[in-house]
Amino acid sequence: MRFAPYPLAMRAMSVVTCLGDGQAAHVAALQEGRSGLAPCGFDTLPFPAYVGEVPGLDNDPLRGELAGFDCRNNRLAMRALDTDDFVSAVASAKDRYGAARIGVFLGTSTSGLLQTETAYRERDRATGLLPPSFDYARTHNTYALGAFVRQALGLAGPAFVVSTACAATSKVFGNAARMIAAGMCDAAIVGGADTLCATTLFGFQALGVMAEGPCRPFDTERSGISIGEAAGFVLLEWPRPGEGEILLLGVGESADAYHMSSPHPEGAGARLAMERALHAAGLRAADIDYINLHGTATLVGDAAEDCAVSGLFGTAQKCNSTKGYTGHTLGASGVVEAVFSALAIQNGFLPGSPHTQSVDPAFRSRYVLAPQAAQVNRVMSNSFGFGGVNCSLVLGRA
């Protein structure tokens, strides 16, 4: 190994969710405890649901050389590239390293699948063929997001898209750290996007894990998830000593080896990911100030995570889930919550947990309900997904 993979600096970051575009909008909403969830107007659903929809995507097509990538997922990715001066931070990195030395490691769960859903409704009645306008490689394929971002930013380094359900944009932090450590690139764009589509709305409903109202993580009355959409990007580079940058201190990954869509009841795999993240960061559980939970508000998921967190950290460590703000943004949740964690460190606060009223009395972890000012130096952020995939990030100051 040439270098240890950590720490890396989060030199630039951008985020778009139903709370707004960019870091400032999110700091404000997170500090006010203001949720972005609303009754679903995205599709004519035959069941009640709340979603975290990003406004304006329908009327904002990709243009020019990028027009072939046009689909809701890539539009949302473009919105995130266009916020928080992300493009200029990447341009500056290109000047330092060259386009071929910057990697692109992104995550998504459904890529441009909404486009394919539409194409299937527009199949030719006689031949069954999809409409000629359907562009498989640049919208449907899982790598479409990677190809789009790589072209939009003018990058020529190694790239791929990780699709590990709801842990996708968490795991890419690990991919980037390893690629940089192995000398395959000097910097990397991580993050990704996931957008609302019928597959996930109807799919989670079929699984019986969709809440009728806004999701209520860790609440006694929790009844399932609310789906959101989001995009976020982070530019990772070697840190500059003495600049007080927010650092990626470690990544821990594990597999449950238990069930495709239910977590291990005691969160054994989740605990393993958290332990591995602490090990990678060279930290102990007591060094963490706040845990941003996966906390999707399903009955079994929250119970398993509470078990894993209280087992590893005890009952004193402050934690909560920010899904009540944004909904579960599925494959994008990893990067969204990594950015939220970084914002908490930078701005000295803990986010609240909108819609959660009373924490399940069976739970043992110290769940924070209301936003509060706090000195936050190190955060762990959890993301878990179908297939039993688990990933924990540790972020902090130098």
Place this chain on the structure above:
Amino acid sequence: MRVFVEGIGLCGPGLAGWEASRKVLTGAADYISAPTIVPPSTLLPANERRRAAQIVKIALAVGAEAFAASGRPAAETASVFSSSGGDGDTIHDILTVLASPERALSPTKFHNSVHNAASGYWSIATGAQAASTSLCGHDDSFAAGLLEAAVQVVTENQAVALIAYDVPYPAPLNEIRPITAPFGVAFLLAPEPRTSALASIEILLRPGPMAPSVMTDPALEALRTNIPAARALPVLAALAAWGEAEVVIDYLDDMSLVLRINPL
């Protein structure tokens, strides 16, 4: 980056396992095209074996084959799964239901539709709690998976199983994205040369496109160009020939992976 190959798995049309395919891959025997036959999984229980999607079966079959001769426990080994399209059959079924008036999805089909379904079933079947990722690079998914697997071997100093696979889409997606046959390949890669190691591979990431290595046999070359996972064929051919070789694989439009292979 230097990695050591400890095991190989292969399942494709007319390619029934690594050992059985070696002579065909070197040109010592004629390639005879035949439908892909996925051997029954030794990993899945009987009821799961019947229900499992084709893509899960082929991924588990080549993965198990790569581990079989190595003596390394799959339960303790990290894995990288790589596929261009994932489970096209399940995705097609979901899209068809969503285009119908009822839109009543099967919950099992929904959780099986994720790109990392094969990885999930692999970890359940082998009991592996090690890290496992699932990625995509469109036509260059094999190169992307190989790069990630090799990087994990050298940075984590641990063995990694690379399992790459693709299956054809049903109509109408197959008209737009023709993948001609189910194909799976697996390499068990390690950081050090154990006695079970077959070869070392030095892997270099080169900027700029280069001419990729091709297959001499036109039918095998057609597999290489028509199935993303079959971009591995020149690597398999070089390993089968058991001599020093340099193999070039396309990686995106503007890079290449150069593999310097040395049998042990």
